[in-house]
Amino acid sequence: MPVPNAQTRSAAPLPLAPRRNGRKPVPEADTRFDRQLARVLHHAAKIFWEKGYEGASMRDLSRACGMSLAGLYHYFESKEELLYLIQKHAFQTIIENARERLKPSADPEERLRLFIENHLEYFLANKEAMKVLTHEDETLKNGRGTEIRAIKREYYRICFDLLEDLRRQHDLDFSSRLAVMSLFGMINWIYTWHNPRIDADAAELARQMGDIFLAGVRGQGKSLRKK
Numbered sequence: 001m002p003v004p005n006a007q008t009r010s011a012a013p014l015p016l017a018p019r020r021n022g023r024k025p026v027p028e029a030d031t032r033f034d035r036q037l038a039r040v041l042h043h044a045a046k047i048f049w050e051k052g053y054e055g056a057s058m059r060d061l062s063r064a065c066g067m068s069l070a071g072l073y074h075y076f077e078s079k080e081e082l083l084y085l086i087q088k089h090a091f092q093t094i095i096e097n098a099r100e101r102l103k104p105s106a107d108p109e110e111r112l113r114l115f116i117e118n119h120l121e122y123f124l125a126n127k128e129a130m131k132v133l134t135h136e137d138e139t140l141k142n143g144r145g146t147e148i149r150a151i152k153r154e155y156y157r158i159c160f161d162l163l164e165d166l167r168r169q170h171d172l173d174f175s176s177r178l179a180v181m182s183l184f185g186m187i188n189w190i191y192t193w194h195n196p197r198i199d200a201d202a203a204e205l206a207r208q209m210g211d212i213f214l215a216g217v218r219g220q221g222k223s224l225r226k227k
Helices: 030-051 058-065 069-075 079-102 108-125 127-135 142-169 176-187 202-226
Strands: none
Touching (some): 030 058, 030 127, 058 069, 079 127, 108 127, 108 202, 142 176, 142 202
16 A cells, blocks of 8 residues: 555544553554554655654654544554564564575575575665664563563574574584674664665675685684684
C-alpha cells in the first residue's frame, strides 16, 4: 500500500481496535494492520531522526502520520511505545527475512553471504529506522529495553552460528565473537555513507564486503594455525 500524501493521509486511519484494560490494540485484519502500522512507524522514525527522541513530541508524530493527536494516543500510549515498536518491527523483520534467505542453502560461505546481503538490503531500504535504532539504542528501559536486547541477541546468535559453521568446515582458528563484531562493524554503518548515485546496490556491496571479510577470517585462521 503506498504511503498516503499530505492530502490523503487523514483518510487512512489505522484499522485497530481501541485499547481495552491497557492491552495492545487488536488488528481487524492482520495484513492491512501490518501495512498501516509499518506506515506509521516509517513516519515516526523519520521524525525521531530529524528531531531526536527527546526533541520529538507526540504532536509532531501525529502530524507526520496524518492522524489527530487524540487518534494517535488512542492507539499508542506514548512516544516510547512508538520507539519500541520501531525497534521491534525492524529487528523482527530482518531476522525473519534472514531465516527465509538462509533456508535453501547448506553451504556455510553462501549462507554468510546471504546474511550479509539481507542485512545490507534492509538497512539501505530503511535508513531512517536504522539511524533511530543506532542513535536511540539505550533509550528504552525496563521491560521494553529487555525485550529488544533479547531480539538483538537472537540476531547476533544467527551470525555467530554461521561463522562457527564456516570455521569448522574450513578448519579455521579465529574467534567467532570477534569475527561477528567485526562484521557488524563493517555492515552496520552503511546508512551513514552510502550514496546510491555513486555506490553499488546491496547485492554488489554484499559481494564485495563478503570477499573482504572472508579473506580476513581465512587469513587470520591460517596465520593462527601456523603459530
